[in-house]
Amino acid sequence: MAADAGNVYVNMEEESHAAGNRIQPMSIAPAPAQWTADEKKQSSFSLSERLGLDEFLSLNVWRASVGELLGSAVLVFMIDTIVISTIETDVKMPNLILSILVAIIIAILLLAVHPVSGGHINPIISFSAALVGLISMSRAIIYIIAQCAGGVLGALALKAVVSSNIERTFSLGGCTLTVIAPGPQGPVTIGLETAQAFWLEVFCSFVFLFASVWMAYDHRQRNSIGLIPVFSIIGIVLGLLVFVSTTVTATKGYAGAGMNPARCFGAAVVRGGHLWEEHWIFWAGPAVACFAFYVYTRIIPNNHFHAEGFKHDFFGILRTISRLER
Template identity: 30%
Template sequence: MAEVFGTFCLVFFGCASVITGGYGGLLPAGGVGIALSFGIAVIAMAYAIGPVSGAHLNPAVTLGAFLSGRFPAKDVAPYMVAQVIGGILGATVLWVIASGNAAGAPAILAANGWDPVNGYSMGSAFIAEAVATFIFVTVILGVTAKKHETALAGLAIGLTLTVIHLCLIPVTGTSVNPARSIGPALFSGSVPISQLWLFILAPLLGAAAAGLVAKTRIFEKE
């Protein structure tokens, strides 16, 4: 339930900054508002539900934690299912709110995707998502390791997600989280659905690499 709630809040607040907050139409300056919305949501959830579930909020984080040897195999599937459910619920509530606008529901509910019009190819999008997720999960595993553990871990994680958004919103809209992508895509038509595979596969590959690197403990103090 903590993962459902936490992922709900992440998707709801982050995507709402685009849809109801109006930052999506003000890029690049609006990207700051979007980035802060996602980052602050993660910080809030890290401290709110971190003691309950660890506040993964992201199937990629769960996979990375498992492959690093710091998360039990029996909990991987339940966590991922809970996160996807939370993401879908967050997108659903946002869609209901947006539908109450006189203009009607938006055609694309802050869904992720690559757009050749912006000059970025599918390959660029895949690399961006995989590398960004690798960095994000590496930071998470680093600041939550026993030898590095700090009360500021949630802040470091949220700020890392913020800077990732600041850098990559023009490329993919920034996902690094399959649950964040699945929910909005369900309300955004055929194109986001057809591109959804990338926002599942690339983050999972990046997270898997981060988990395996963390397992070597090369970032931990002796």
């Protein structure tokens, strides 16, 4: 089933026996004539093939999305309960404990969902994988819908097991920029400025893609390191980013960088209220980071990452559209 599930970690080409899994030096980059032939081959794809529209009718894709739905539901439930429990527990440096636990649960869930759907459980991964061309945009849309539905289910599960006081105090562990606190002359709103939160979301999401997910995208690194270390690194990087974003600002009311729009969406749907305020930041920030990461993959040497070979590549889609308009 993994072959039909749209595994985000698809191998572009197998390395030769002599080359093994090592990153090849610049000197063996394909000749210009070979790239020209590849580009001609790429130009033969129709817009429907580029977008993978047939996957909307693929039963296997929808079945794989169930893994994304359940994985996202468990992720939201676990992370939000971790957030609440670490803050409620009287321990020193709760942010550090929170980050360690987040790293562990992320690695475990990625390993659990990977055989089914490729192990995304995050719209950032699905969208960036679609831009790069590892999966089609159609599959990414299906996965993101499933992830958002899973986020809602996870938030509903959390709402069912916590008291109304905990739900109100911690906003179901949702993504917030501000909080209303009592002041000397009445309630006041405290938290992080919108611009600061937006750029923090962009930077953290880009670092997440650049420093960890990149290893999963590059099959040579993944094969050399192994899935368990790669997923562990992804969890560790996310944990570090959670720690950094919640401590560097030191602002009450700011819940830290979301880095998972589906998680923020789930709590906002179930809890509502102020969780919808500036909610767009938790989508726009990661989207900008995904585009920035995609541009990076286009800039680096082709022999380090063969993005040109993916028929779902975003630039390939744009070229096909421009060709149709001529």
